[in-house]
Amino acid sequence: MTAFGHTVIELANDPAYDDWTFSQKILYALEQENAARQQRRTQKLLKASRTPNPQACIEELRYLPDRSLNREVIGRLASGQWIDQAQNLVILGTSSVGKTYLAQALLNAACRKFYTARFFRLDDLANQLAVLEYNSQHRLDFLTDLHNCDVLILDDFLTTPIPQEIASELLNILAARDGRGSTLVTSQFDPQDWYKTLHDAVIAESILNRIVSSAEFIQLNGPNMRHYQQQHD
Template sequence: MFTSVDYDKFRALRITQVALQFEELLKDDGNDTRTPEDLFLTAVDEALEVRRSNRIDKLIREAGFPLPHASIAEIDYLPGRGVTAVRMKRYAAHDWRADPTNLLLISPTGGGKTYIACAIGIAACHAEHTVRYTRMDEMARELVIARGDRIAHQNLLNKLSDVDLLIIDDFLTIGIDETAANDLFTVLVNRDHRLPTVIASQSGPTYWVETLPEKVAADSIVNRLASRARTITLGDVDMRRMGAQEAQAASDFWE
């Protein structure tokens, strides 16, 4: 077995995980008939999988999902929801870096748009894309605070502009001022034709044009978001209410 000195060497070479996997394989009596070369290659494969798993966990953690365990496999495809398993599997396997087409997720309140947006984003993390989830009001507030420091403000604009997949939830659920609209314009111009944005909203492009504070900028923002975009329009099924009713009907529910 390896000594602490050996592990110091492995750490210097950044192959500690390979050594750990290799040592576990050597301890298994079932591997007695396998060659050292075979065991070593197996250890390399397992170490790479551990590294990939850790990288995915980090991407999910850094994305800031409010529902970090959302899964496309767990989406409820009830009649009338306006979404199918086949379509969602396509989003799960989608290469977001190769296709900068935006996605508009339109849903009445309680329709489950946040869950679906998180599930899509988490699937993108599993494909090793960088993702950032934010609500529109949170993004506007963060940008306003950052404006007190020119470098911090520019760094935030760069992060929002360069992440592989940007998810903006509750888009224009409440209005934004002209300063926030200008920052939104900058981010979307930087991403246009280059990287995709997912918009989750209770309203659609017509309402966005009317709500954004400056007409010319509003037209430009909405045009960049909605032209060539894919759209998922959810039906009137209130998933939040259904979830509450199921919780109340459970045997362990109490008030």
């Protein structure tokens, strides 16, 4: 049964709503149906995104004094304006400072605004590309999906070296997305250090330019958030 049907039955059986007019009851039931449809759509988008933590949300972020996390900036990013403008986002910080959770929370916010999103650790994406048969339909469909999603999140970006052929494919993905989709990367290293994990200087420069030229940066500081959560939850 639909949310509309459940609500109509609830209103009919609950004396608390006896004073409501017929129009009020129908309007309320329609609102419940619309909310249920939006929730189903959001859940479908979250499932398709491959995020390992679909429950991550901006409402649960910890704005500790030494984290350099600004509520106004997060609120603006959660609105999706950066996605509409095909802007990139780079989240930097040391290990366990909360980069991945912030990226997942922004993905959740994007799905709640009905943007399409995909989440990959860069190593996992590299492994998946390595096993997909070149020129196979499966590989082409996979790449098309990466090219066309509204937000592509690459977690742990260039933490470890990647093969040159994967670096070339990564450049092709970023080039296809340039000006048409937003890419969010998290990294322990500043962009100038990404060169160290790429063997080809030309490809390294091109990847850097594709991401950084239209990117907003968030530098996360503060405590180890895994330890903080264990101590305060």
